[in-house]
Amino acid sequence: MFSTIVSQVINGLQSGSIYALVALGYSMVYGIILLLNFAHGDIIMVGAYVVWYSMSNLGLHPVVSMLLAIIACTLLGMLIEKLAYTPLRSAPRLSLLITAIGVSFLLENGFQLIFGAGAQTVPTLVSGPSLSLGSVTVSFPAMLTLVVSILSMAALTFLVQKTKLGKAMRAVSEDMGAAQLMGISLNRTISFTFAVGSALAGIGSVLYLCAYPQASPTMGSMLGLKAFVAAVLGGIGSIPGAMVGGFAIGLAEALVSAAGLSVWKDGVVFAILIVVLLVKPTGLLGKPIVEKV
């Protein structure tokens, strides 16, 4: 019993760290332009196809394919921002939101058109020794996922807290007008935010493939939605919140499975969303919404 719980907790941390990486992108973009970027989940899907295509069709090394996928996700995120969101900078927020949903549909259906609706199997990406802790074994992909996510989050925290561009990001997300008066370029800073968020989604995508080696056109929507719930749970717009929320959602899913209720896994996640929105809409670490006077 104990070892089942421990190994489920490890599973929960593994998927939770992927949710956290994806949730960071939602939160950062929301923090800076108040957009719920519903195309964010589909970037994961594109990353998965890049890995699959480079390995199965181009015969590239797994590590090269994974790096290519992360680069492709980063560029795609920036491209979407430039083409779809920049022209709507001063449009009502609802137009932006609908555009994001449109981009999501475009990506899902575009990939279905090109590669078919079925799932593509991705060859094994990583293999290595698993770690035995008494009766519990931790697989190599699980360890790798945890280490890579924690390193990515530490790097992001450093970037946002200590570097000039990271500080500019915080300034823009707090007060766009005042940030411009400091000489900060909005276009550059927003583009950089999308690049970072999408790179994290790319990392999330390849880590996801380590555990579930399949690429399908709609794989990003459920993963994206759950990461979105994680971002809301942590407090949308808050970077530490997204990390906490991601791990919390992963653990909640794993514990529901450990209790033998794995069919309820998705339901529990969305129940959490409803409860958060009813009880504490600003999330665990989100800031209360201040009315500007």
Add this chain to the structure above:
Amino acid sequence: MALLSVSDINVYYGAIHAIKGVSFEVNEGEVVTLIGANGAGKSTTLKTISGLLHPKTGGVEFQEKSLLGVKPHKIVEMGLAHVPEGRRVFLQMSVEENLEMGAYTRPGSEVDPGLEKVYAQFPRLKERRKQTAGTLSGGEQQMLAMGRALMSSPRLLMLDEPSMGLAPILVDQIFDIIQSLHKAGTTILLVEQNAQMALSVADRGYVLETGKIVTSGTGAELLNDESVKKAYLGG
């Protein structure tokens, strides 16, 4: 040739004609003030100069270069700093980070000397450099907003209502600072509702009424002008 010259600008908010043919100049080393009632168009004028709003017609020239169509962040780079109404410091960032943002357009090597200069001018900010700006009092936030603007080593500093919402003793302090900046050679364009204070520190002033300049003159002239006295100086 004036450092800043605004010629016959017309600015609209949608259908509302907010600025109707305003022209004025600021020369190197001067303190020039725009005074007028709430809604006269003072802040709109500053926002137009710093590129946040665009005039429908007319021109804005700074150091003999047109600012029309130049992005706000580029205008800062050209040496024009704007302390907006309501201070607009970054409340969630520390005092020092706010100042660093002020030096965003400057090379990294200028940040530390800039910080030293600002801390010498505003010792209170040095004491609080690690605190988030949201924990500062209104007066301290105003000092931070001014210090932040000075971090870009501007040729022209535009201050929008620096005395707004401050206790009288703090208002005096802010105006002392404006005077000492003036003595140090900083060129300042000051927008104020507190006409008495503004005119007493200004070399020249312009009176703005519903989007038009109605009177102009030296600070002393305007302080003694009957119509200005009646409308803005409490009789």
